[in-house]
Amino acid sequence: MQTSTSLPSWNVIEQYAGMVKLAAQNADPANWEWNDRSVWKLATKNWQGFKTKWYGTSQCASLVDPKSTPLSLDPLTRFDGAPPSILVRKSYLTTFDHVWAQAMSSEGEVGTIITGQPGIGKTMFQYYILVRLLQHKQIVLFTMDGEHLWLFYHDGVYMTTTASLVGVQPAEQLPVPKLLSSEVFLWSLFEIEGRNEPETFLVKRPCMPVQTASLGPSQYRTWEKERTPLLTGLPLWTHDELMQGFPYQENYQSLLDALREGYASPAQKERDPLDVFPGARAVLKECEEDAVLSEDSVLLSPEDALHYLLEAAIDRFGYSAHDVFSAVFDYNSSTQCHQEAFRITYTDFEAAASALPNNQNADHNISHWILALWPVDSAPFVRIRWEVKFKSKWVGKNVIQQMSAVEDDALRHQIRILQRNPKAVSLTGQFLEPFVHDSIANSTGSFWPLINMASNNADPPLFTMLRDSVSSGVQFPKIKREIVKFHSVAGLSMENNIYYIPADTNFPLFDSFTVDINHSTKSAVLWVLQITTSRLHAGSARGYLKIRSIIANLKSQLRGDPPPKKTTKVAAGQASSTPHVRVCYLLVVPQGDYEPQTQWDFPKGWNENCDRHDHRGNVYCLEVPVGACSQGRTEFWM
Template identity: 45%
Template sequence: MDLGMSSIRSGMELRRLPHLSVWKLQGLGVDCGKRVTSVLVRDSYLSMFDTVWAEALSQEGRGGVIITGQPGIGKTLFNYYLLVRLLQRRQVVLFSPDGMRLFLFYHDGVYALPMSVLAGRGRDVLPDPISSSKLFLWTLFDIFESRGPVLPLVADPCFPVQTTLPDPIRYQTWEESATPLLTGLPLWTREELAAGLRCQTKYPILMEGLEEYCAYGEFPQSFPYPSALELLEERYGADEVPSADDALDYLLDVAIERFGYSARDVFGGVFNFEDAIRVHKSAFPYSYAQLQEAVSSLAKIRSVDDSIAYEILALRPVNKAPLRRVGWDVDFKSDWVARNVIRKLSLIEPEDLDTTSYRHISSFQDIPQARRLAERFLEPLVHRSLANCAGGFWTLTKMKPNGADPPHFTLDRDSPVPDDVELIRVRRDIIELKSIADLSAHLVDNNGYYIPVDPDFPLFDAIIIELNRAKNLAVLWILQISTSRRHCGSSLGYLKIREITEILKDELKEDHPRNKNRAAHVQATPTPSVQVRYLVVVPTHGPWRGPSQDLQWQFPQGWRQSKEWNNHGDNDYYLSDYLPV
């Protein structure tokens, strides 16, 4: 049979490595345009394969599947995984890694030809498996340019599976006629990111540098990742020597806190943090209308401004039922991105902040897929509510940890809040902090409400400080404003809390200078003490009504270690369960 293709060395093996969800591709024998030696098999890859297989069988080879989602989450690599799984089942597969070249895996051989030949001769160059409507050829392809596939890839007798950016231009030419199943891959988990980081080609060099840093306190002179050195020096300083694994975990957590859960973003941030920051900041919108257009388009999977959609927004598939078209949720990629964007928009549109926030919330609420994003604009309203209510005390509810490290907190309504733990409702001075260093110059005794205006502040949204100079005691309330049932933070916050507690201790020491009679001084003046209390603030009124019974707070990695080194908290955690916004 003349396939019109040149023969290539065949043979492919998929071997699973012990103790890792990593699969090695060996003996591919084809230059597919991307060096693929291993694939981290995510749980979503397994379920997506089942979905693709079930759809093909249920439709008897008609239709197809379009797999989209957030850029950088591994859609292209899923194509390689799908290819191998299909070959293991002895399927005939046409494979195109980039929409330009084509490889046919047919029986025990592999054949190749340019896509232009397929476009010109069409079905004439394709084998006919058997004369039956129930048998078909698989076509797996990705397209890197803003155009659709050539017709023979998606026409009978092919069952097409296309991985693509969320851009209809790349698939609408055949979606309208074949009505394929549109589905999507989810963002990564931290566990997956930690495993995937070790599969990166740059990983061995990074670990060699980390091991030398942890052993000798400095990186090799030729170390190619200077951003990692700067982050670790800020975190650990000269006195603390972490293990290489702890240092790697910290770099990973910093990248996740900044860039969210897209693997490409996170891995780029680990290896070159400063460049990743610059790329994301360059994509911040220059107007609210620009942001709204990007959110609306991405929510409906329409063509969008790439820089906005792909650098600051995150797309999450919502599976409604098996073998049904997925829905989508749109949010900012991370808390850091959200704060930067909202801060920038508030400077561009200097209206009354409350009026602006209400307007933004209202407009985004008209986009059901962007509900979480709309709630991001709630924060300025909450600040004003907390700082301007007077009379009595806020109702607090205890939260209990699960004993893990880092801890996971849930509501504990059966345990009473200690009598000495109270947060008074009083009008407070709102003080904007550009940096932690500015705190000492703006300290007030009992009515200070401090808002970090630097979007790089992690873990918390505001702090309340209560100074009891007579008892040489300061109570530091760490506020996290949330409208979701689950909320996490950043390990960067532990370091910031340590800086704040040291400033408060210094402030208390200045109130009690050393007495000439040291023994008498020790008896008369207690040691300066700072109590750190964490407070989740959840609105319970209006369209932003938050959760109650099922609210959870997942703290970031490094809790126990940071707790020992950074003195960032005790065992008391509380929830404000009523906030009239």
């Protein structure tokens, strides 16, 4: 393995840890002795081959370049309890640096606990650490279940069970420094199943512990108190990471083969090949219907259909890799599991929103299916801080609907509770959404003041709020509008003074829209509204298709045609070019909650499929009063 000249320098952490000498001492067999190996036996040839493959090797792209191909763990197999490969995320690189710095600067006295959302790859990260440590010839004690142990020593890999070492002194069955005054240590990488805590020998000198753990302190409470380790964590996956990791999922090729076999013509098959992927056909049917309405090409290629299924899973379930990939292959079961978790009480929700960002235990349904943790900051030697959010807009809207159906006053009370928790500001924003809708639909008098947002001219664009005036040609009327909830754009009659809200809680990219129609000039302005309290807002590319469907509907009505139906196909060149629809995007923030650098990061696809119906437009920020401002924060009242 050769080091690429374009990669970061070997062991970037040296610049602030400065303890390369100690790492070399750890790796020197002359500094260690191992007198009793009676409970240990040589591990299988796969484990021996794995150590040989990485021991003392130089750096390679798959270890330090997130854009490289996944890191293969060959010759380990699933029979060895190991995954076939690891997608090296950017957060793996920085978190490894933090772990290394903590260990070396404290001379092995202070370990690290790594937490985070279920299903984000904490176990995979332990294998990544293992490879990096073997490159430095470190001694490593390794267990991913707390029961089966592997010891990577200078002369080979050994295995035993935890039960064989319980109650014995480390000097009796583990390698120890030859000199009692020595600073050398061995690494203890472990993950414990259930709510059990690790055995003492895993966290006691000469071991330098690195634990990956579920949310809450039940798996590390005792040793955290005794050794005060660094508490850090891994973030959820990014959109690009999900895209990159998707082809390496076990059922990826099977789903692609099924799409190639039966997606285009399921009626010609005795059995639909997609039946073994519950929900996939229904998701793709929705895409086809939207394509008909927007007059796009109706049939996707199998590869594009697979990409659409991934986008749909991300839209609905968020950015936990386990949730997303599970949903692609069984959309129905994933939906059902989440929906069953939505039946929660206000008390449980309040308790979880307070407990999770403070590394405390919370209701399992809420921590696994409803709420997610996002790191606010992560730096060497600094205990991580979390912000709690809904896992996705779909999850948030469904939970809020469940709660508001019980009692509106209780929903208002919930907002007040969340406003007192600075780590739950994003939750507050989604709870405010129905009240923002009401404020826009029921306000009257002149025009809403808009704030310019400037594009960075990238593809896709990132729009950032500016504090300059909007031209007089752009005016969003402040008039009373009737709220209409719709299930489909198909057959929807577009009218002035109507405020349209999707009934589908999984509607992508925007939360509502309204239109200003001028029949005499056959023109219309389509106002697309997205409500947020986040400094950086993103969205889904699936929303562009919805917007083009609305534009096609508007143009049809401006020509005097009846509203298009889902089954109406429009031939190429059939649509008239006379009607004109201008799109304006509004990023809506509660008044007083805006940030000076509020941004809207549009998804990929901004410049695609725009020839017939152009979904692109200018972007503005709209501040909507939903309460009174107090000490820089919105105090909710209605």
